[in-house]
Amino acid sequence: MAGNCSQPKCYPEDSGCNIEGCINLSDCKYYGKKDSPKKEDKQELENEGHRTSWTGNTMGLYDLNFLTASRKPIFIGVTGVASAGKTTFLATLYCLIRQGAKIGEYSFAGSLTLNGWEDIAWYLSWKSNAEIQFPDHTTNNTGRVPGLLHLTLKNKAGKNIDLILTDAPGEWFDHWSNNINSENAIGAQWIYENCDGFLLFADSDMLSGSQRGNAKRQLKQVSDRLIESINDRPIGLIWSKSDLELPHQTKQQIITHIEATPFKHFNQFETSVQEGAKGKFHKAILESVNWIIEVLNQNCNSLPKISVAKPEDMFLSKRSINE
Ligand SMILES: Nc1nc2c(ncn2[C@@H]2O[C@H](COP(=O)(O)OP(=O)(O)O)[C@@H](O)[C@H]2O)c(=O)[nH]1
Ligand SMILES: [Mg+2]
Incomplete structure (x- = not known):
């Protein structure tokens, strides 16, 4: 049983209800049921192959099967x-890409x-x-996989x-930085092992307080x-909350x-979250993600050059006799 759901592949505390799509978990017929799933339900799940991620909720590990079956997404660990923001x-x-902002040459699709x-x-x-409302604090649970947001x-x-x-x-990162083998560090270690690049948050507020x-x-x-x-x-170091001043000396020490x-x-x-002069803080958000994409593109091996007599026709061409 996964968390408090009787369905083996649902992690409602981590990623919302993925079987029934219930917004209120207490409405779900499988939530909080300690008894094992009915036989036919279990079979249904086993035979379903890669289930489409249909709820639009933050994804869990199981939903990734669907996405990764066709191509490799870029995983960015937000640490x-x-x-820290x-x-x-x-x-x-x-919000920025919803309004049409681009990440480098890419736009929202x-x-x-x-x-x-x-x-x-x-x-x-x-x-x-005119006051900004902030998202709720991300609940600290003993999850094994973080909430995954897809673009x-x-x-x-x-x-x-x-x-x-x-x-x-x-x-999770607190526990992980102290002891990677601790039970509470499993989720952070998952991020570390699976992500292609990282954003590390340095909280300008805490660092100056x-x-x-x-x-x-x-x-x-x-x-x-x-x-x-x-x-x-x-690793991109994010000086978050840069609307607040952080002494240059502190930054330099870090x-x-x-x-x-x-x-x-x-x-x-x-x-x-404030855009800053000429939108510089918001631009930096987009640039940080773009920088990771660009570095990962550079890291890809380029295809070896094949010496061929007719480079425009890979199928029919032969190696040049002189080579
Ligand atoms: N001044 C300022 N405060 C922020 C900013 N971003 C977040 N905060 C504050 O920091 C708190 C925690 O932010 P949150 O994004 O939940 O941090 P998380 O725990 O790292 O996900 C928020 O509730 C805000 O009070 C920012 O850009 N500027
Ligand atoms: Mg959070």
Whole structure:
């Protein structure tokens, strides 16, 4: 049984109800039922192959089968401690592309998790007394897989790419940076093992406030853990909440710490839910995601050149006699 659902492939606490699509979990006939699923239901699930992700909710692991069967999405791990601004960043990203903003050369072409995006972006879409409303705190559960948000993007040449961005509780990264083998670190370790690139959140608010010593220590710990087996994967450092001032010296201390262990792809971006002068903070949100896509494109092996007499016709051509 997965979490509190009697259906083996449903993780309602992590990703919403995926069998009945119930908004209120208590309405679901399978939720909270301790008895095992009826035999015929079980068979139905076993025979269904790759189920279409139809609810539009944030995806769980099982929904990924459908997406990854046809192509490899780019997985971006959104990492950092609790309240660092991760969910707000994701909600702002969605609001921007919903309005037509581009990520590099790519624009929005669809999503299997529109409900999931709308759930977090809803708060930013309504301002009361001109004050921004923020998304709810991502609940800390003992999930094994984070909430997964999906985007399909398309460029002018008609090339489609799929992105999956993780929305995980920050507490997971706290546990993970202390001990990767702890039961509470499983979800963060899943992100680390499966993501192609990472955004690491540095909270300008916490780093400049009364708890700054603790905030610096936590950030350094998470970054050390991330760098440990990073290989060629990119890490973008996100200075979140950049509408608030963070002393240059503090930033430099953190950069120096991260750069002390050299790794291949590192970049930094100042972002905020506020657009900033000439929209610079919002542009940085789009640029950070685009930078990861570009680095991953460079990392792909280019096809070897085949020496052929007729390069325009791969099927009929022969190797040149002189070679
Ligand atoms: N000033 C400012 N505050 C922010 C910004 N983004 C988030 N916050 C604050 O930080 C809190 C936590 O943000 P959230 O996105 O839930 O953080 P998460 O736990 O990392 O997902 C929010 O409730 C806001 O109060 C921002 O861009 N600027
Ligand atoms: Mg969150």
